[in-house]
Amino acid sequence: MRAKIRIAIVGLLSLIAITLVIANWNLLLGRATLHLLVGQVEAPLGLILLVVSLVLTAVLILLLQVQRMQTTRRHREELEHIRTSAHDQLRARTGTVQSSVLEEVAAIRGRLDRIDRAFDAVESTSGANP
Helix, strand or coil: CHHHHHHHHHHHHHHHHHHHHCCCHHHHHEEEEEEECCEEEEEEHHHHHHHHHHHHHHHHHHHHHHHHHHHHHHHHHHHHHHHHHHHHHHHHHHHHHHHHHHHHHHHHHHHHHHHHHHHHHHHHHHHCCC
């Protein structure tokens, strides 16, 4: 929703700017003297405004790219932290499950050993008394 509002605002401002340029076309084609600190430049006013607009646009794009890179870096670090935390939790759960399974296997082996000894005892008493 915010993007649509931004697009509408930029579109409206662009229409206003285009209207002003068309209304003042003769003035923009006239030569103007721009006094700088170290010298002066004489050029058509439209060209001066175009150069200033392009420089400001380039600075804005650069700032937006830097902001996007910072956001991407922050998200990457946050994702890495979440991933590390998830791996640690998985290792802890895996260790708990593994120890539980080993305990159960040990208990089953103990029961099987007792059953095997009982079976051997029955076999030996059956074999001794035919």
